[in-house]
Amino acid sequence: MPEFDISHLLDTGTLAVRNVCCRGNCLHRSAEECASATQLVFPYRGVYIRHVGSDQAVADANHVLFFNADEGYQVSHPVEGGDASLSLDLSEPLLRELAPASLLNHRGTAGFRRQHQRIDPRAQALVALLRHGLEGGTLEPLEAEGLLLTLVCRSLGPRTSHASGATHARRRLADRVKVLLASDISRRWTLAEIATEIGGSPVYLTQVFQQVEGLPLYRYHLRLRLARALDLIARYDDISALAAELGFSSHSHFAAAFRQAYGRSPTAFKQATRRL
Missing domain, CATH: 2.60.120.280 (Regulatory protein AraC)
Structure with a gap:
């Protein structure tokens, strides 16, 4: 294969x-x-x-x-x-x-x-x-x-993209965090759990990640989960089931996060992919 x-x-x-x-x-x-x-x-x-x-x-x-x-x-x-x-x-x-x-x-x-x-x-x-x-x-x-x-x-464009100016060591540390988040994208991680897996204090990891990526760790993880929703949404008739698969606490929580990120509801986005 x-x-x-x-x-x-x-x-x-x-x-x-x-x-x-x-x-x-x-x-x-x-x-x-x-x-x-x-x-x-x-x-x-x-x-x-x-x-x-x-x-x-x-x-x-x-x-x-x-x-x-x-x-x-x-x-x-x-x-x-x-x-x-x-x-x-x-x-x-x-x-x-x-x-x-x-x-x-x-x-x-x-x-x-x-x-x-x-x-x-x-x-x-x-x-x-x-x-x-x-x-x-x-x-x-x-x-x-x-x-x-x-x-x-x-x-x-400089207004919608971000390039890190952090040191090599800090970028490598942030990379390890990214891989960890991607390993279980629907998991509701805590800072303590991430720090235990990666090594280092929660405060230090938070500061390093913010410097490297230009946004908080929790928001980075949220964007990964929402991007996965963009990938899967055409396959789901039940949006609540998609929300549950991605680790959101409820349909309303998922819908609100999706709308804030993409400017429309999950249902409206799914309909847009069919109308194109």
């Missing part, structure tokens, strides 16, 4: 979109891989770690990853269950036009200076709308291109 399941959802010449599902069999570092073109990769399910030299980035639904053309990397899966991502290829002229100059390197082929950065809930919602719409055949190419350009601008 192949390690990857790749679905080509759109290719207009200007941009191309693929849905990439990985079984996650490689727990340790994989053999070195290399992207043929610069890509923006939006994980929406599961977690993995991408290694570029001595640097690493945790890939989860709260981030966009930057895969530079002809740049070697390795992947490892610290949590079982595999992962899935929406992968976007942009033409080089379009990438240079949309990406802030501060994000791009100065090599011959356009690429990014860093491996990843955090995105906001509205970008997460766009990823879900695009995937559901393209897989369901309800998105016309022109509409899909418009949504994709909005997603790119929102993901790269």
